[in-house]
C-alpha cells in the first residue's frame with residue numbers, strides 16, 4: 001500500500017539510519033525529531049505507519065502514542081515503538097501505550113523493515129502492495145512511484161494516496177466526506193475544501209500525462225475516476 005512511514009526519533013543518526021533503510025526498501029520515510037513536529041505532519045496527511053522513539057525531548061513517545069490513539073482520525077495508524085533496553089523495557093510492559101509492536105535498541109534495520117511490512121499487510125490487506133496499471137499509468141505503492149510509459153511523474157504524497165484510492169475504485173463516485181475519511185481519516189479540523197485543493201493538485205499533475213480528465217467532478221456528489 002502507499003507507504004508513508006513517519007519516523008519520530010530525536011537521535012539524528014538513528015533517524016537517518018532508519019530513513020535510509022526505509023527508502024531502500026521502497027518506502028517513503030518522513031522524518032521528525034520530536035513529537036510536536038510529528039503532530040503537524042500528521043495534520044497535513046495521515047502516514048501509513050509511525051516508527052516512534054519512546055524517549056523524546058518535550059512530549060515523549062508514550063504521550064504521543066496516546067494522543068494518536070485518542071483521536072478518531074488517527075487511532076488506527078499502526079505504531080512501532082523504539083525503546084532503549086536499560087530503563088524503558090520494564091516500564092513499557094506495565095503501560096498500555098497502544099503500540100502495535102516494540103523494538104529494543106540497538107535493532108537491525110532489516111528486522112524493523114520486516115515488521116513494518118508485516119503490520120502494513122495486516123492492517124490494509126485490501127489495498128495490497130501490487131503496482132496497478134490503468135490508462136497507461138502505473139502506480140507502485142511500495143516504491144511510491146507514478147509512471148507513464150516508464151517515465152516517472154512527480155507527485156506529492158497526498159495526491160499519490162488520492163490517485164491510489166481512485167485507481168483501486170474506478171467508476172465509483174465518492175463524496176468529499178468519504179474521500180476525507182479514506183485519505184485523512186475524517187479529521188474535524190480538515191474541511192471539504194481540502195479535498196478540492198488536493199483534487200486540483202492531482203489534476204495539475206495529470207496534465208503532464210495523457211490522462212488530463214481522469215478525475216471527473218460529479219456535480220452535487222463528489223468525484224469519480226473514469227477513463228474516457
Ligand code: CA
Nearest residue numbers: 010053055056
Ligand atoms: Ca530518544
